Amino acid sequence: MIQINKLSKKYKGADDFSVCDLDLAIDEGEIFGLLGPNGAGKTTLISMLSSLLKPTSGHFTIDGLNYKEHKNQLKQLIGIVPQEYALYPSLTAYENLMYFGSMYGLKGQSLKNDINAHLETMGLSKFAHKKIKSFSGGMKRRINLISSILHKPKVLFLDEPTVGVDVQSKNVIMAYLKELNTLGTTIIYTSHHLNEAEQFCTRVGIIDHGTLVCIGKPKELIAQEENAEHLEEVFLAKTGKALRDHA
Amino acid sequence: MHKLWASTYKEFLLVTRDIGGLAVLFLMPLLLVIVITTIQDNSFKSIKETKLPILLVDMDKGKVSEDILKSLADSKLFQVDMAATDEEAKQQVLKGDYQLAIVIPEDLSSQLDIKINENVDGILAKFSDGEESIPEVKSKMEPKEVKLYFDPATQQSFKSSVRSNIDKMISKIETETIYKAFQAQLTDDPSEAIFETEKFITFTEIVPSKYKEALIPNSTQHNIPAWTLFAIFFIILPLAINMVKEKNQGTFVRLRTNPVSYATVLGGKTIVFLGVSLVQFALMLAVGIFLFPLIGLPKLDVSGRLTLLFVVAFFAGLAAVGLGLLLGTIAKTQEQSAPFGATFVVILAAIGGVWVPVFAMPKFMQVLSNLSPMNWGLSAFYDVFLRNATFIELVPEISLLLAFFVVTTLIAIIYNERKNAV
Numbered sequence: 109m110i111q112i113n114k115l116s117k118k119y120k121g122a123d124d125f126s127v128c129d130l131d132l133a134i135d136e137g138e139i140f141g142l143l144g145p146n147g148a149g150k151t152t153l154i155s156m157l158s159s160l161l162k163p164t165s166g167h168f169t170i171d172g173l174n175y176k177e178h179k180n181q182l183k184q185l186i187g188i189v190p191q192e193y194a195l196y197p198s199l200t201a202y203e204n205l206m207y208f209g210s211m212y213g214l215k216g217q218s219l220k221n222d223i224n225a226h227l228e229t230m231g232l233s234k235f236a237h238k239k240i241k242s243f244s245g246g247m248k249r250r251i252n253l254i255s256s257i258l259h260k261p262k263v264l265f266l267d268e269p270t271v272g273v274d275v276q277s278k279n280v281i282m283a284y285l286k287e288l289n290t291l292g293t294t295i296i297y298t299s300h301h302l303n304e305a306e307q308f309c310t311r312v313g314i315i316d317h318g319t320l321v322c323i324g325k326p327k328e329l330i331a332q333e334e335n336a337e338h339l340e341e342v343f344l345a346k347t348g349k350a351l352r353d354h355a
Numbered sequence: 356m357h358k359l360w361a362s363t364y365k366e367f368l369l370v371t372r373d374i375g376g377l378a379v380l381f382l383m384p385l386l387l388v389i390v391i392t393t394i395q396d397n398s399f400k401s402i403k404e405t406k407l408p409i410l411l412v413d414m415d416k417g418k419v420s421e422d423i424l425k426s427l428a429d430s431k432l433f434q435v436d437m438a439a440t441d442e443e444a445k446q447q448v449l450k451g452d453y454q455l456a457i458v459i460p461e462d463l464s465s466q467l468d469i470k471i472n473e474n475v476d477g478i479l480a481k482f483s484d485g486e487e488s489i490p491e492v493k494s495k496m497e498p499k500e501v502k503l504y505f506d507p508a509t510q511q512s513f514k515s516s517v518r519s520n521i522d523k524m525i526s527k528i529e530t531e532t533i534y535k536a537f538q539a540q541l542t543d544d545p546s547e548a549i550f551e552t553e554k555f556i557t558f559t560e561i562v563p564s565k566y567k568e569a570l571i572p573n574s575t576q577h578n579i580p581a582w583t584l585f586a587i588f589f590i591i592l593p594l595a596i597n598m599v600k601e602k603n604q605g606t607f608v609r610l611r612t613n614p615v616s617y618a619t620v621l622g623g624k625t626i627v628f629l630g631v632s633l634v635q636f637a638l639m640l641a642v643g644i645f646l647f648p649l650i651g652l653p654k655l656d657v658s659g660r661l662t663l664l665f666v667v668a669f670f671a672g673l674a675a676v677g678l679g680l681l682l683g684t685i686a687k688t689q690e691q692s693a694p695f696g697a698t699f700v701v702i703l704a705a706i707g708g709v710w711v712p713v714f715a716m717p718k719f720m721q722v723l724s725n726l727s728p729m730n731w732g733l734s735a736f737y738d739v740f741l742r743n744a745t746f747i748e749l750v751p752e753i754s755l756l757l758a759f760f761v762v763t764t765l766i767a768i769i770y771n772e773r774k775n776a777v
Contacts, residue, residue: 183612
């Protein structure tokens with residue numbers, strides 16, 4: 109589904125590459141976890157795959173479509189759940205969803221039905237006509253997710269979708285993502301919650317300093333690492349224990 | 356088209372949900388035009404109706420000072436108080452108690468008489484064909500000086516106006532004295548009128564008009580277009596802030612991942628903010644037509660001009676929206692967009708002739724004012740309001756406003772494409 113070849117990104121004025129000569133292939137129907145410490149290059153990679161950033165070199169295709177030649181088709185094919193709540197606070201949940209759905213060319217009763225169905229699944233029906241600014245973090249995260257899947261994308265990118273949410277909201281979000289995956293959506297997901305990734309992902313890639321340091325199924329990676337019982341131990345073994353503060 | 360409609364509806368909701376912002380957008384311009392027109396109208400009236408207290412130091416105690424005092428009283432502009440000495444008058448003006456003091460020098464009347472009589476004698480002797488000899492010795496007199504003390508806070512325009520009035524007054528007295536001197540020399544009968552002393556040259560103010568009835572522009576007719584335009588251009592502030600907010604909220608990033616062009620996103624904003632500027636304009640007109648007469652200000656006359664006024668407002672609104680789109684595209688924070696936007700609009704207004712007429716500006720600024728969209732808009736409004744222009748006559752100005760919108764919007768789109776090129 110996603111084929112990445114020698115993809116690199118170096119920001120203007122930066123000394124090092126944020127993503128460096130990265131090769132990666134993600135199959136259709138996978139839930140791929142992109143893990144790594146702060147500044148490892150996860151968000152940069154997702155931003156390039158979702159047409160927000162221009163790669164410095166290399167190329168990638170999604171479902172056979174090249175980002176340079178099929179920008180708009182690609183945008184129609186993918187969904188992006190950004191780290192921040194990308195919603196209008198003074199609009200209601202319903203108005204936000206109607207607007208972002210319309211941006212994918214969706215309209216009419218079918219869009220309204222889809223919105224109502226998603227709100228119902230996410231437990232937000234009774235808040236449909238409340239303004240986003242009155243929502244809790246967990247509620248905003250759920251609306252953020254719905255905004256990105258109304259057009260039924262083949263590939264869904266999620267950049268830390270459960271940051272700052274309570275356990276209940278997290279469970280609802282993760283269950284919903286699983287359901288989407290069973291319906292055929294390929295999911296690429298970044299997170300610092302390694303336990304969550306271990307449970308959720310079919311395959312993970314640990315990225316550090318812009319390069320993949322290991323890739324595989326969570327259980328295989330744990331088995332390969334000496335004395336490791338969880339993905340967290342694999343993660344620390346591969347990326348080290350040094351703090352990754354950067355400004 | 357569906358995406359444009361959805362964008363427009365979203366912008367409409369965002370604008371109408373911000374009640375405070377909406378109130379500022381509509382009420383502040385109204386307040387501005389009411390305050391400015393009231394001040395300008397009243398300051399114009401106050402010059403006519405209220406008397407300015409001034410000090411007079413009469414060291415002459417003669418005919419000239421008597422005439423000056425009478426002229427000052429007749430002008431009904433001044434309330435004249437007397438001071439004993441030059442120094443006392445100077446101190447009172449310096450303290451700010453009076454804006455003006457006039458000091459009439461000692462022996463002004465007597466020496467003016469002597470001077471004029473000598474001159475008249477000299478002239479008549481020239482024509483007397485030897486019957487009278489030309490007086491050989493002329494009195495040696497220093498020219499007399501009427502001193503004017505102005506409060507340092509007095510505006511230059513007021514000083515010039517007072518100086519010119521006093522000058523006219525003194526010239527009139529001098530002329531009358533000359534006539535009287537001739538009269539005394541030519542006839543022994545003081546009742547015999549040899550000279551006609553009434554003004555031969557007078558002025559009539561005529562405003563050129565295509566129609567029989569000339570429209571005399573009043574403060575409302577001048578203020579509504581100027582300040583409406585100022586208000587319309589202030590729309591760049593909420594528009595730019597709206598766009599910067601989208602960047603900060605992350606919604607702009609989401610839109611960039613959606614299959615929608617930046618032009619469509621800007622299109623929605625253009626339609627809504629253009630609508631806002633037209634509502635602003637309609638409210639300003641309504642204030643001029645209905646509220647101004649109720650609060651004693653001249654009524655705004657829009658008869659037969661309403662359509663053309665809205666045409667100009669439409670294109671002026673477009674130009675303002677274009678500028679707002681550009682500013683909102685380039686600015687990264689509200690701290691960048693708000694102060695820059697506000698200052699820039701004030702600069703555009705200044706060079707556009709909202710405060711000082713373009714013809715009164717220095718040459719360089721006059722050239723610069725041709726580049727201000729506010730100048731194009733103001734000219735178009737004045738053309739409609741004061742010169743009864745037709746649509747065809749407005750085409751050059753509204754074309755410039757339209758071109759300004761197109762250019763600023765294109766720059767915004769290109770800038771966004773380059774900045775976010777993938």
